Amino acid sequence: MISDSASDSILIVDFGSQVTQLIARRVREAGVYSEIAPFTQAEAAFARMKPRGVILSGSPAGVPEEGSPRAPQMLFDAGVPILGICYGQQVMSHQLGGRVEAGRDGEWDGEFGRAFITITENCALFEGLWQVGERHQVWMSHGDKVTEFAPGFRIVAVSDGAPFAVIADEERRFYGTQFHPEVVHTPDGGKLIANFVRHVCGCSGDWTMAAYRETKVREIREQVGSGKVICGLSGGVDSSVAAILIHEAIGDQLTCVFVDHGLLRLNERAQVETLFRDHYNIPLVVVDAKRRFIEGLAGETDPEKKRKFIGGEFITVFEEEAARLGGADFLAQGTLYPDVIESVSFTGGPSVTIKSHHNVGGLPERMNMKLVEPLRELFKDEVRELGRELGLDDRFVGRHPFPGPGLAIRIPGEVTQERCDILRKADAIYLEEIRNAGLYDAIWQAFAVLLPVKTVGVMGDYRTYDSVCALRAVTSIDGMTADIYPFDAGFLSQVATRIINEVKGINRVVYDYTSKPPGTIEWE
Ligand SMILES: Nc1ncnc2c1ncn2[C@@H]1O[C@H](COP(=O)(O)OP(=O)(O)OP(=O)(O)O)[C@@H](O)[C@H]1O
Numbered sequence: 001m002i003s004d005s006a007s008d009s010i011l012i013v014d015f016g017s018q019v020t021q022l023i024a025r026r027v028r029e030a031g032v033y034s035e036i037a038p039f040t041q042a043e044a045a046f047a048r049m050k051p052r053g054v055i056l057s058g059s060p061a062g063v064p065e066e067g068s069p070r071a072p073q074m075l076f077d078a079g080v081p082i083l084g085i086c087y088g089q090q091v092m093s094h095q096l097g098g099r100v101e102a103g104r105d106g107e108w109d110g111e112f113g114r115a116f117i118t119i120t121e122n123c124a125l126f127e128g129l130w131q132v133g134e135r136h137q138v139w140m141s142h143g144d145k146v147t148e149f150a151p152g153f154r155i156v157a158v159s160d161g162a163p164f165a166v167i168a169d170e171e172r173r174f175y176g177t178q179f180h181p182e183v184v185h186t187p188d189g190g191k192l193i194a195n196f197v198r199h200v201c202g203c204s205g206d207w208t209m210a211a212y213r214e215t216k217v218r219e220i221r222e223q224v225g226s227g228k229v230i231c232g233l234s235g236g237v238d239s240s241v242a243a244i245l246i247h248e249a250i251g252d253q254l255t256c257v258f259v260d261h262g263l264l265r266l267n268e269r270a271q272v273e274t275l276f277r278d279h280y281n282i283p284l285v286v287v288d289a290k291r292r293f294i295e296g297l298a299g300e301t302d303p304e305k306k307r308k309f310i311g312g313e314f315i316t317v318f319e320e321e322a323a324r325l326g327g328a329d330f331l332a333q334g335t336l337y338p339d340v341i342e343s344v345s346f347t348g349g350p351s352v353t354i355k356s357h358h359n360v361g362g363l364p365e366r367m368n369m370k371l372v373e374p375l376r377e378l379f380k381d382e383v384r385e386l387g388r389e390l391g392l393d394d395r396f397v398g399r400h401p402f403p404g405p406g407l408a409i410r411i412p413g414e415v416t417q418e419r420c421d422i423l424r425k426a427d428a429i430y431l432e433e434i435r436n437a438g439l440y441d442a443i444w445q446a447f448a449v450l451l452p453v454k455t456v457g458v459m460g461d462y463r464t465y466d467s468v469c470a471l472r473a474v475t476s477i478d479g480m481t482a483d484i485y486p487f488d489a490g491f492l493s494q495v496a497t498r499i500i501n502e503v504k505g506i507n508r509v510v511y512d513y514t515s516k517p518p519g520t521i522e523w524e
């Protein structure tokens with residue numbers, strides 16, 4: 001039973017999944033406070049927090065691999081409910097006496113992406129949500145699977161690739177899902193997690209975005225004191241929300257700096273300048289750094305090296321501007337959680353680096369200024385909600401994200417002035433067509449990519465030998481998982497025709513049909 005001294009909170013044990021923070025946010029959405037602890041520190045965190053329940057995350061590791069992470073055994077004896085997700089389910093099964101096997105070539109290679117489960121029995125996790133016999137869409141990402149469950153458990157849902165899609169031990173209130181309920185491509189996943197934290201664990205909870213705003217304003221004041229702050233402003237949603245939040249906290253101790261690195265989209269600099277200057281009373285400095293970025297990228301083809309160079313160069317520019325303004329103690333950025341998790345391991349935890357986002361993993365170690373990153377735990381749509389809470393104009397809040405390294409990571413291979421100019425034109429045509437078709441708001445992010453591949457074509461009876469352009473459009477809620485946008489063929493062929501006719505240097509257009517995972521949204 002729940003002890004009286006338990007706090008209204010949930011402990012999330014991180015085994016290094018890319019989506020552990022999504023678990024935290026689903027718990028937040030259920031109005032409940034949670035903390036994430038790497039598995040190595042979970043025992044201490046449990047003792048400190050006295051949570052009402054525990055969630056075990058996924059992991060890039062495999063239970064059958066030697067030296068792979070384990071949950072502190074005491075968690076299974078603590079008397080609180082446990083939900084194991086993917087690796088969490090596998091490790092719990094293994095530690096409690098079940099069996100987990102790695103994928104075997106040919107026999108079964110795992111399930112990645114959309115899958116369907118069938119509910120075979122009732123359990124507390126499904127209450128008011130799923131009934132026996134129903135089929136539900138879920139998101140899977142596993143190569144290993146449980147092949148024998150531990151004593152006390154029974155199977156309550158199955159899928160084609162994972163006969164143990166959901167297992168339950170109602171007596172101990174232990175549950176395991178092979179799929180990821182925390183990602184949006186499991187449509188009922190949020191409700192399932194809410195069921196676990198509210199119904200199974202008994203948490204009530206009262207977390208809101210207005211409370212978050214107040215807490216952050218107070219924290220920014222405490223951190224900055226009377227210091228000076230410069231904020232990297234891109235005109236994107238994240239840095240605009242960060243700037244306004246910081247301005248609310250410290251007023252004219254803040255100056256914003258917009259860097260034109262020559263990797264921006266068509267007319268972007270002018271748009272950002274006008275939109276921001278017309279709307280806000282915050283000083284804005286625009287830096288023309290086109291030459292140094294293009295020159296510095298010359299000859300580089302490795303995606304991580306390109307990203308690291310851009311991250312470093314951004315900081316150099318910020319430091320120079322800070323000096324010009326008479327010094328600054330803090331650099332503010334609109335860094336979000338997805339930037340953090342793909343770049344580094346959470347709190348020194350066990351996740352792997354997928355790519356170095358320029359504002360996190362790309363940062364040089366020698367930086368003079370301290371970082372102010374009030375959005376570091378949030379996801380994109382939470383930032384949009386906070387933006388609305390702060391009264392931000394819809395034209396900022398609804399913009400598609402644009403990555404800091406800009407066109408450089410949409411030109412696989414070497415970035416040159418000429419290739420940037422070609423891509424800018426193709427991208428502008430694609431987005432113009434999307435807007436004209438009224439599809440902009442239905443798509444999470446859309447852009448063109450210029451491939452380092454030339455193909456043969458025929459135009460006006462002449463042979464052409466030019467570059468391939470790939471079009472990408474995805475739907476997503478938070479950028480952590482994404483699905484392709486299903487344009488109709490007529491739309492795509494219209495865009496292809498326009499690009500090939502209007503952009504010199506491109507003679508072939510293809511559409512990218514890859515979801516995330518297994519792909520990422522950007523190509524580098
Ligand atoms: N051109 C730029 N000039 C100054 N700072 C930038 C620039 N591009 C990116 N940054 C900084 O890097 C951070 C991360 O970039 P990111 O693209 O993730 O966020 P954003 O541009 O604010 O929002 P969005 O994701 O909607 O594009 C920004 O919040 C901003 O602080």
Ligand SMILES: O=c1[nH]c(=O)c2[nH+]cn([C@@H]3O[C@H](COP(=O)(O)O)[C@@H](O)[C@H]3O)c2[nH]1
Pocket residue numbers: 307338339342355356357358359401402403404405445479516519520521522523524
């Ligand atoms: O500011 C940024 N700096 C970066 O280095 C960076 N890399 C990717 N992105 C954006 O993050 C989201 C997820 O992208 P990926 O699936 O490619 O990792 C998508 O919205 C990407 O556009 C970046 N944003």
Ligand SMILES: NC(=O)CC[C@H](N)C(=O)O
Pocket residue numbers: 017057058059060061062063085086087088141142143144145
């Ligand atoms: N997403 C996960 O937790 C994956 C767990 C494990 N690495 C597997 O492939 O099955």
Ligand SMILES: [Mg+2]
Pocket residue numbers: 234236237401402403404
């Ligand atoms: Mg951006």
